[in-house]
Amino acid sequence: MTIWLQPEDELNTIIHRIQATSDAEVTLVVPGEGGVLRDPVAWGTVAQYAERFGKQVMVDTEDPVVRELVLKAGLSVAGEELAAAAGEKEDHDKASRTRTMVERLSVVLLIAAACLALIYFALPKVTLIVTPAVAPxxxxxxxxxxxxxxxQALEVELTLVRRTPATGQKVLGTAHAVGEVVLINQKAESVLVPRGTVVSTASETPFQITTDVEVPGVETQYFMGIPVGIQAGQAVAPIKAVAPGSAGNVAEGRVVYIAGFDLDVRNPEPTRGGADTVLQVSSEDDLARARHMVERDAEQAILSKLSEELTGSPYKLLSGTLEIELEWEGHTPLGEETEDVFAAAKVRGRGYALDEEQLAREVEQGLAAVLPPDHILLPHTLQLGDVELGMASTGPFLQLTVEGTSRAVVRAEEVADRIAGSAVADLGSIAEDMPAVGALHVVDYAGEYLPRLKRWLSIEVQEPVL
Structure with a gap:
C-alpha cells in the first residue's frame, strides 16, 4: 500500500492513515519539502506506531534530511526505482493531494460544527421562574x-310507633244508690204505680221504683162522726238509682218528680249506697301528644335508616333534599282504659345522596365552561358552598355555589419571545404588561441582560402558592 504524504500533513494524520490501511507493507511517499517530517521525533513516533500496528513501513523521499532521519528511526528508504515509480504516478499524486485537502477541509468543518453544537447545547441556560396570575x-x-x-336517588320506608302515658280519667259507677220515696195522691181515686216508674231530682238524677205501689186517694177525717178535714193518700215506695255511681246519693227532699203520674213525691231520707271507681283512659290530649312524637321523630328515624344503607359507600345524604311523608296507621281509641296511648304511622323518606369526590370532578368540568378560556382551575382551592334542590320543567336540579381560584395559562414560548435580551431589572414591569404573568424572576444569574437567543432561556412555570 502506498500512501502519498503532503508537506502540511500532521503527525496524527500520518499515523491514522498507516493504521487505517489493511496491507502489512506500507510505503510512505514524502514530497520534496518534508515539513513536519524533518522533525526527528516525528519519525521515531512513526516507527513506534508501525511496530505497534504490525506494519512494515518504507519511506520514499528525495529529501536527504528526511532520508537520514528515517534511517536513524530504523525504517527502510526506497531506492532509485521507487523514485522512478513516483514519477510515473505524478498524476495520481496530484489527485491524492486534492482528495486529501478535501478530506482535511471536511474534518475541519465537522470539528467546527461540533464545537458550535457543544457551545449551543452544553452552555448553561438562564432559568426564569414564571408565576402565573391568579383570579378568585x-x-x-x-x-x-x-x-x-x-x-343517587334514595327512598326508604319504616313503621314508627310512639307511646305516651294515659292521663285521661273516667269515673265508673260500681254500685247503685237506693232509698225510699213517699208518693202523695191529692185525688179521690187511688193510683197504682207500677214497678219501673221513674222518679228524679230537679237535676234529673233518675231513680226507678222497684215494686208496684198502690197510692190511695184522699180520705175524709171525722171526729165523733163529724168530718173535720181531708187527708191525701200516701204510700212508701222503694227506689234504686238508674245508673250506678255516687251521683245517685242525693240528700233528703231532692227527689221531686215522677214520670206519668199526677202525684207528689218526696224522699224523706237521703239515698245511699252509690259507689264509683276511677279508670285511667286515653284522652284527646294523649293522642295528640303521641302523634306529635311520631312527627317529631320521623325525620331522625329516616336519617338513621338512610345512614345504615349508605354505610361503606362514598355517598353522603344531601340533607336539604330530604322529604318526609306520613301515613297514619293506627292509634289507641279515645276513652279506652289503658296505661299508655300509642300512635303509629308508616314513614316514607325520599332524598338524594352525593359522592363528594365525583361531585368535585363534575364541578371542575362545569367550571371549565364558565371560567375564562385562558384560565384553569387550581383544584386545591375549590370550595363547595350551599347546595339546594330546585325544580324545573325538565325535572329536579341541584344548585351549587362554588368558590375558588383560577390561574392563567402561561405559554413558555410567548414569555421567551417577550423577555429575550431584556434587562433583568425590567422583569417586574414586563410581568405587569403580560396579563397571564403574575411574577418573573431569574435563578442564579449575575448578568444584567438576558440572552438574546431563546435557546439559552429555560422557562419554568411555578404553580402559585395560595
Whole structure:
C-alpha cells in the first residue's frame, strides 16, 4: 500500500492513515519539502506506531534530511526505482493531494460544527421562574339530577310507633244508690204505680221504683162522726238509682218528680249506697301528644335508616333534599282504659345522596365552561358552598355555589419571545404588561441582560402558592 504524504500533513494524520490501511507493507511517499517530517521525533513516533500496528513501513523521499532521519528511526528508504515509480504516478499524486485537502477541509468543518453544537447545547441556560396570575371566582352552577353521576336517588320506608302515658280519667259507677220515696195522691181515686216508674231530682238524677205501689186517694177525717178535714193518700215506695255511681246519693227532699203520674213525691231520707271507681283512659290530649312524637321523630328515624344503607359507600345524604311523608296507621281509641296511648304511622323518606369526590370532578368540568378560556382551575382551592334542590320543567336540579381560584395559562414560548435580551431589572414591569404573568424572576444569574437567543432561556412555570 502506498500512501502519498503532503508537506502540511500532521503527525496524527500520518499515523491514522498507516493504521487505517489493511496491507502489512506500507510505503510512505514524502514530497520534496518534508515539513513536519524533518522533525526527528516525528519519525521515531512513526516507527513506534508501525511496530505497534504490525506494519512494515518504507519511506520514499528525495529529501536527504528526511532520508537520514528515517534511517536513524530504523525504517527502510526506497531506492532509485521507487523514485522512478513516483514519477510515473505524478498524476495520481496530484489527485491524492486534492482528495486529501478535501478530506482535511471536511474534518475541519465537522470539528467546527461540533464545537458550535457543544457551545449551543452544553452552555448553561438562564432559568426564569414564571408565576402565573391568579383570579378568585364565585359561581352558581346548576346540575340536572337526572344527568348528575355524583347524585343517587334514595327512598326508604319504616313503621314508627310512639307511646305516651294515659292521663285521661273516667269515673265508673260500681254500685247503685237506693232509698225510699213517699208518693202523695191529692185525688179521690187511688193510683197504682207500677214497678219501673221513674222518679228524679230537679237535676234529673233518675231513680226507678222497684215494686208496684198502690197510692190511695184522699180520705175524709171525722171526729165523733163529724168530718173535720181531708187527708191525701200516701204510700212508701222503694227506689234504686238508674245508673250506678255516687251521683245517685242525693240528700233528703231532692227527689221531686215522677214520670206519668199526677202525684207528689218526696224522699224523706237521703239515698245511699252509690259507689264509683276511677279508670285511667286515653284522652284527646294523649293522642295528640303521641302523634306529635311520631312527627317529631320521623325525620331522625329516616336519617338513621338512610345512614345504615349508605354505610361503606362514598355517598353522603344531601340533607336539604330530604322529604318526609306520613301515613297514619293506627292509634289507641279515645276513652279506652289503658296505661299508655300509642300512635303509629308508616314513614316514607325520599332524598338524594352525593359522592363528594365525583361531585368535585363534575364541578371542575362545569367550571371549565364558565371560567375564562385562558384560565384553569387550581383544584386545591375549590370550595363547595350551599347546595339546594330546585325544580324545573325538565325535572329536579341541584344548585351549587362554588368558590375558588383560577390561574392563567402561561405559554413558555410567548414569555421567551417577550423577555429575550431584556434587562433583568425590567422583569417586574414586563410581568405587569403580560396579563397571564403574575411574577418573573431569574435563578442564579449575575448578568444584567438576558440572552438574546431563546435557546439559552429555560422557562419554568411555578404553580402559585395560595
Amino acid at each position: 371566582f364565585q359561581h352558581v352552577l346548576n346540575f340536572p339530577l337526572a344527568g348528575l353521576e355524583a347524585a
